[in-house]
Amino acid sequence: MICHFWSASVARYLLFPLCLVYGCTSHMLRLSYLLGLRKVWRAPIPIVIVGNLTIGGNGKTPLVIWLVEALQNRGLRVGVASRGYGGKAKHYPLIVRHNTTTHQVGDEPILVYQRTRAIVGVAPIRQQAVEAILDYSTVDIIITDDGLQHYALARDIEIVVIDGTRRFGNGWWLPMGPMRELESRLLSVTAIITNGGVALPGELSMHLLPGLAVNLFSGEKKPVEKLENVIAMAGIGYPKRFFNTLYTEGVRPLKTISFVDHQSYNLQALTKLTTSGQILLMTEKDAVKVRSFAKKNWWYLPVKAVLPSHEAQVLLNTICGLLPFSTTIK
Structure with missing residues (x-):
């Protein structure tokens, strides 16, 4: 915008x-x-x-x-x-x-x-x-x-x-x-x-090279393209970069949601973003803010500079x- x-x-x-x-x-x-x-x-x-x-x-x-x-x-x-x-x-x-x-x-x-x-x-x-x-x-x-x-x-x-x-x-x-x-x-x-x-x-x-997707609740790791029914969110300076990375990795989110950089989150607001059977996929920067109240269907995708x-x-x-x-x- x-x-x-x-x-x-x-x-x-x-x-x-x-x-x-x-x-x-x-x-x-x-x-x-x-x-x-x-x-x-x-x-x-x-x-x-x-x-x-x-x-x-x-x-x-x-x-x-x-x-x-x-x-x-x-x-x-x-x-x-x-x-x-x-x-x-x-x-x-x-x-x-x-x-x-x-x-x-x-x-x-x-x-x-x-x-x-x-x-x-x-x-x-x-x-x-x-x-x-x-x-x-x-x-x-x-x-x-x-x-x-x-x-x-x-x-x-x-x-x-x-x-x-x-x-x-x-x-x-x-x-x-x-x-x-x-x-x-x-x-x-x-x-x-x-x-x-x-x-x-x-x-x-x-x-930026993406790694394995990580489940915030269990710590399980898997290739991000293996995730299904994904709702993608990003509260970073340029959310489109994260969404483009997902597309490049073969993920086609059902919906993408952009938040402002350094956005604060709460359990109630994030829970409403998905319905039964859907996965909420976020950036690692978002993940550090929600780890303490993470749900089983929340994942994040870390990236590293190369x-x-x-x-x-x-x-x-x-x-x-x-x-x-x-x-x-x-």
């Missing part, structure tokens, strides 16, 4: 004044940090930012998980800092533990923790999240999930994830378009990762080059 508004609706031009205000404010804020007018805090260990230029749904969190696992496989102790979008804890910062809820920290920190068991620190102010990680344990490097525009935190590497299909839409700042910063910002980042579509020269390609081996090695070499000791790259 919103993508159609940005690309086809004449009414979007009514938002041009707000677009200019947003863009000028964003530009001046970054400039104030570059000129030293605002204080930048630097952590005692390397910081890798994984972010985007547009609003969500680009595949940023899967890339964070891929980076964490790849660095862990090379013997590094990795921390992850997150804003915890959607979380409503009474206080921050928080370190994610096995009993931390999505109500406290949002869905993405829980997902990263469950997949990687990395130390995940959450706070709206990224410095506080990083400091919490450093106070909690010794780590070699910290990756921040989002935060490209959080210039109060010094960074050693900036990685931008682009949706290879949608790219930058109409190219305008919010709210007239999808941009947090203009495309020219890519000239100053370390790496550009293109998720799906066709990577342009200078960009690294990435795609990068060509040579491009992956180049990126990991760049990151490991920040460290004061040598790390073997496989």
Whole structure:
């Protein structure tokens, strides 16, 4: 709906004044940090930012998980800092533990923790999240999930994830378009990762590979194409990507239901989505929010980021080059 508004609706031009205000404010804020007018805090260990230029749904969190696992496989102790979008804890910062809820920290920190068991620190102010990680344990490097525009935190590497299909839409700042910063910002980042579509020269390609479908109630796993009478739902930045993945894997949902990114769920509302004999199939990001009250007919489909081996090695070499000791790259 919103993508159609940005690309086809004449009414979007009514938002041009707000677009200019947003863009000028964003530009001046970054400039104030570059000129030293605002204080930048630097952590005692390397910081890798994984972010985007547009609003969500680009595949940023899967890339964070891929980076964490790849660095862990090379013997590094990795921390992850997150804003915890959607979380409503009474206080921050928080370190994610096995009993931390999505109500406290949002869905993405829980997902990263469950997949990687990395130390995940959450706070709206990224410095506080990083400091919490450093106070909690010794780590070699910290990756921040989002935060490209959080210039109060010094960074050693900036990685931008682009949706290879949608790219930058109409190219305008919010709210007239999808941009947090203009495309020219890519000239100053370390790496550009293109998720799906066709990577342009200078960009690294990435795609999301689905795994086995997992039953939320029993933990049973099976190929997703074996599921029948599927009602598919997605509360992510770009639900259509999840539905397209299902079609590619041979699943023809009876119905697809889109929710807003970081949508909160309850048992009553989700139970109404299916009737007897139907399966409710969701993303893993949705699954972390409903696991505590899951029904027997609820399944989720995990995905993992995949990068060509040579491009992956180049990126990991760049990151490991920040460290004061040598790390073997496989």
